Amino acid sequence: MRISTVFINLLVIVLSVLSPMTEAQQPNYLNHDCRNTATFSVNSTTYRANRDSLLSLLRSNGNHETGFYNTIAGRSPNMVYGLFLCRGDVSSGICQACVIIAAYNISQLCPVGISAVIWYDECLLRYSNQNIFSVLVEEPSFSMYSIRSVTQEVRFNQLATALVVMNVTATRAANAPSGSNKVATEEAQFSSSPTVYTLVHCTPDLSSSDCSTCLQGAIANLSDCCNGRQGGRVLKPSCTVRYDVDPFYGQTAVATPPPPTQEQETQNNSNSIIILVASLSAVFGLAVVSASGFFIWRRRNNQEHREHSRDQLLDMVEGRILNEHSTETFSAENVGNSQEFPSIQLDTLQAATNHFSHENKLGEGGFGPVYKGTLADGKEIAVKRLSRTSGQGLVEFKNEVMLIARLQHRNLVRLLGCCLEKNEKLLVYEFMPNRSLDVFLFDSNLAEQLDWEKRINIIKGIARGIMYLHEDSRLRIIHIYLKASNVLLDHKMNPKISDFGMARIFGDDRNQANTNRVVGTYGYMAPEYAMEGLFSIKSDVFSFGVILLEIISGKKNNGFHLSESGESLLTFAWKLWSKGEGMKVVDQLLAPSCVVSEAVKCIHIGLLCVQADPADRPTMSSVVVMLASDAMMLPSPAEPASYVGRAVAEPTESSSNDGVFSINEVTASIFSPR
Structure with a gap:
């Protein structure tokens, strides 16, 4: 156990001795957020010192009689604003214990976050470099619901009762006198439904109108997330509902206890000081002994961890760690010399990316964020940071290292190295200054930069890259995860295929396999993969056909049906092509530069690639020949499949709040327009 954790736990025990109202329980963690905020450099001692000073001030005022306290630390431009709010029915001892643990944990969960918020059942704590006092803040927002569902008979009545009661309760809380605790509770029963208990709470510094706005938004979110559940809540920085x-609040939830008399306060303070000095002396002694042992252990452990990480990386690249998607066992002989593929130290990548600062973030990939970095010699790189807690992410990490490290083609993004240190899994790629194809293709302003010549070159480059994977590389590789956002563009707008985390490896004598782990983006997946888990080289051909039609039309296949009479882009293109009106598919922005014969041919090839039967689709080598030839006769395509696949989710990063819930609740994020 870390020494700081020992100290915090012992301090909570001390507080339980000092306050007879404190219950013997740890605060119930709910969620936290610091992912979407800017970060400060670990070398920025001024802001860190001010942040730590602020957290110390909040801890020392955790027993504030109102359960709410806000303060600042430092001076501009490194000033830090902070506050905490305890639930209206918790005792001062529980409140202070919650604030102490919240202040410690927020500094551990968000070590370089310029702003952050953490929620517990008993309290919330926030800090920021911006003024947050008397300011309504509704994002980030999270919903939580009970895992226990109710019967259909009472489902409507129960939620309806909760929403009606909450709206009345919210008005009462919002209209509380300025500076008072803006909390209200109510219980009610409708028809044969069980009694419903409700609680709403705003930070007391909000105006009545801002409190009402926050609570009404939270109540609306509650109706979206929690229908059919026995309980639910929404967490926002400025309010909770x-x-x-089941009863979950005490009788004092809406009452602020009267302040003690001067005589009582003097006597309590004298007793508290005696107990505090004795208790902290014992804690300090234990802390000194534990700290000595901890730092000796940590130095030894860091050295062992770095050596283990280097060995693990060599095992991975040389094929001694088997790929879960592979159908072969690879040896160092058929994969290559591991010395060709470097391991890059963590501190080098931290310095290059300014410690993974928000300003350097390029985007969010399927299994983690991607950051721009600049090495000491000026070379620009892109660093994919896989989730620390995702077991799934480790599978994709192994896959990328084993595959793309050994692939060399001008239309595949180049992997420069990787890092396995301190529970980090980092992949380092060549930097693509023009980001991904979808950024240009589906933005009406940027799409003008993709004239016909650039688009046809991008189509041909993607085709060559896939053909290399299927036929020309030392291994037969099925990408599986082809889509416009996984096609990166270099400074000359040349395409490079990326993201090999889901790729499959086939032996020379295998053409098809199946899986029960279907992961991808609906709209790019071949129907046989989406519905049956079957994949082959023809699955990639289907995805290529979708990308080709998107490049020609400038429209997304995923969601196209929402604006075009329920049709997919594929069906829409096929109907127009069948009627001899294929040019109506072409993006109007291409009118000045488009070569009609090439455009019609590309639409024809795209439709051949998205046919329902995989056997009818051409191979990628045939596609490359078709694109290069002006005289080749092409077969007529069949109508693309219209199918509804099973529910398939984008691969997601396991964030700090994934899977963290109490026994009776699970967490779901609510993302609102910014």
């Missing part, structure tokens, strides 16, 4: 069929 909750309902349940």
Whole structure:
């Protein structure tokens, strides 16, 4: 156990001795957020010192009689604003214990976050470099619901009761006198439904109108997330709402206890000081002994961890760690010399990316964010940072290292190295200054930069890259995860295929396989893969056909049906092509530069690639020949499949709040327009 954790736990024990109202329980963690905020450099001692000073001030005022306290630390431009709010029914001892643990944990969960918020059942704590006092803040927003569902008979009545009662309760809380605790509770029963208990709470510094706005938004989110559940809540930085069929608040939830008399306060303070000095002396002694042992252990552990990480990387590249998607066992002989593929130290990548600062973030990939970095010699790189807690992410990490490290083609993004240190999994790629194809293709302003010549070159480059994977590389590789956002563009707008985390490896004698782990983006997946888990080289051909039609039309296949009479882009293109009106598919921005014969041929090839039967689709080598030839006769395509695949989710990064919930609740994010 880390020494700081020992100290915090012992301090909570001390507080439980000092306050007879404190219950013997740890605060119930709910969620936190610091992912979407800017970060400060670990070398930025001024802001860190101010942040730490602020957290110390919040801890020392955790027993504030109102359960709410805000303060600042430092001076501009490194000033830090912070506050905490405890639930209206918790005792001062529980409140202070919650604030102490929240202040410690937020500094551990968000070590370089310029702003952050953490929620517990008993309190919330926030800090920021911007003024957050008397300011309504509704994002980030999270919903949580009870895993226990209710019967259909009472489902409507229960939620309806909760929402009606909450709206009345919200008005009462919002209209509370300025500076008072803006919290209100109510219980009610409708028809044969069980009694519903509700609680709403705003930070007391909000105006009545801002409190009402926050609570009404939270109640609306509650109706979206929690229908059919016995309980639910929505967490926002400025307010929270909750309902349940079981009582969860005490009788003092809406009452602020009267302040003690001067005589009582003097006597309590004298007793508290005596107990505090004795208790902290014991804690300090234990801390000194534990700290000595901890730092000796840490130095030894870091050295062992770095050596283990280097060995693990060599095992991975040389094929001694088997790829879960592979159908072969690879040896160092058929994969290559591991010395060709470098391991890059963590501190080098931290310095290059300014410690993975928000300003350097390029985007969010399927299994983690991607950051721009600049090495000491001026070379620009892109660093994919896989989730620290995702077991799934480790599979994709192994896959990328084993595959793309050994692939060399001008239309595949180049992997420069990787890092396995301190529970980090980092992949380092060549930097693509023009980002991904979808950024240009589906933006009406940027799409003008993709004239016909650039688009046809991008189509041909993608085709060559896939053909290399299927036929010309030392291994037969099925990408599986082809889509416009996984096609990167270099400074000359040349395409490079990326993201090999989901790729499959086939032996020379295998053409098809199946999986029960279907992961991808609906709209790019071949129907046989989406519905049956079957994949082959023809699955990639289908995805290529979708990308080709998107490049020609400037429209996304995914979601196209929402604006075009329920049709997919594929069906829409096929109907127009069948009627001899294929040019109506072409993006109007291409009118000045488009070569009609090439455009019609590309649409024809795209339709051949997206046919329902994989056997009818051409191979990628045939596609490359078709694109290069002006005289080749092409077969007529069949109508693309219209199918509804099973529910398939984008691969997601396991964030700090994934899977963290109490026994009776699970967490779901609510993303609102910014």
